[in-house]
Amino acid sequence: MSDKLIEVTEKEGVVRLTLNRPKALNALNSDLIAELNKVLVDLEQRDDLRAVLITGAGEKSFVAGADISEMRDKTPEEARVFASQALTTVKRLERLPVPVVALVNGFCLGGGCELALACDWAIASDNAIFGQPEVGLGVIPGFGGTQRLPRRVGPALALDLITTGRKIDAAEALRIGLVNRVVSAGELDAVAEELTKQFAGNGRQAIRSAKQAIHDGMDQDLDSALALETSLFALGFAGEEQSEGMGAFVEKRKPNF
Numbered sequence: 001m002s003d004k005l006i007e008v009t010e011k012e013g014v015v016r017l018t019l020n021r022p023k024a025l026n027a028l029n030s031d032l033i034a035e036l037n038k039v040l041v042d043l044e045q046r047d048d049l050r051a052v053l054i055t056g057a058g059e060k061s062f063v064a065g066a067d068i069s070e071m072r073d074k075t076p077e078e079a080r081v082f083a084s085q086a087l088t089t090v091k092r093l094e095r096l097p098v099p100v101v102a103l104v105n106g107f108c109l110g111g112g113c114e115l116a117l118a119c120d121w122a123i124a125s126d127n128a129i130f131g132q133p134e135v136g137l138g139v140i141p142g143f144g145g146t147q148r149l150p151r152r153v154g155p156a157l158a159l160d161l162i163t164t165g166r167k168i169d170a171a172e173a174l175r176i177g178l179v180n181r182v183v184s185a186g187e188l189d190a191v192a193e194e195l196t197k198q199f200a201g202n203g204r205q206a207i208r209s210a211k212q213a214i215h216d217g218m219d220q221d222l223d224s225a226l227a228l229e230t231s232l233f234a235l236g237f238a239g240e241e242q243s244e245g246m247g248a249f250v251e252k253r254k255p256n257f
């Protein structure tokens with residue numbers, strides 16, 4: 001692994017981002033967040049992507065949270081700037097127009113759990129540990145955890161996890177819907193590859209619109225969200241994917257998206 005804060009590799013339109021501060025268990029400091037933001041701004045410009053994978057360097061940790069040593073001496077104003085930069089970056093990741101998959105290879109705590117929550121998919125290794133331990137440090141989750149965690153697992157469980165700061169294992173994370181799948185550490189890459197192949201077999205624009213409908217719809221009342229779905233559904237008939245997808249079905253062949 002190089003000394004870059006983020007290692008970016010790519011294969012057939014699938015970009016893999018490896019957060020690379022293994023000595024600090026990939027804790028998110030300002031430099032790492034700024035670098036992630038820069039990488040995401042570049043990825044936003046591309047229309048040839050299929051998926052983005054995000055993981056942590058080393059075998060022990062996805063991300064062990066925001067960097068506590070760096071945060072320790074921040075003033076309230078500095079904390080606000082830090083949180084707002086991180087929130088912008090996390091939102092950018094969430095809103096990439098392709099599926100974003102967290103490969104959680106170990107500790108996934110605090111800001112790390114919040115980063116995973118912003119991904120569309122989370123695949124955890126069976127040794128992964130999750131938690132929002134911020135109250136034990138005298139603060140609250142500041143990278144979206146108080147909002148995305150209740151939306152993902154429901155308010156009662158989010159309150160449980162955030163007010164106790166307790167850590168949970170991968171099996172419990174799967175049971176409460178925090179992650180989609182749990183596999184052995186050695187299987188993470190193979191499962192990610194299988195998943196991205198499934199994405200690649202589907203309409204790129206359809207995936208993009210489905211993602212938009214879900215994210216934008218969750219922030220709206222049901223009627224507005226359904227109207228949004230109708231618009232995006234209709235828009236699908238304006239492109240080539242719909243005629244190829246439905247034509248392939250009728251002609252009993254595989255679609256070529």
Ligand code: DAK
Pocket residue numbers: 023024025027064065066067068069079080082083107109110111112133134137139140141142143
């Ligand atoms: N920050 C900085 N360094 C960290 C770190 C972290 N979050 N987590 C681990 N490290 C460093 C350790 O200090 C240690 O460094 P050296 O001593 O070797 O220099 C190295 O990584 C290895 O860690 P350990 O020696 O502790 O390893 P262990 O296996 O014994 O323990 C552990 C692993 C993950 C259980 C433990 O390291 C740990 O408890 N880490 C802290 C986990 C944590 O509390 N995470 C939440 C961080 S707070 C906000 C903005 C953001 C946030 C909140 C508010 N606003 C602006 C309002 C977000 C906050 C957080 O994410």
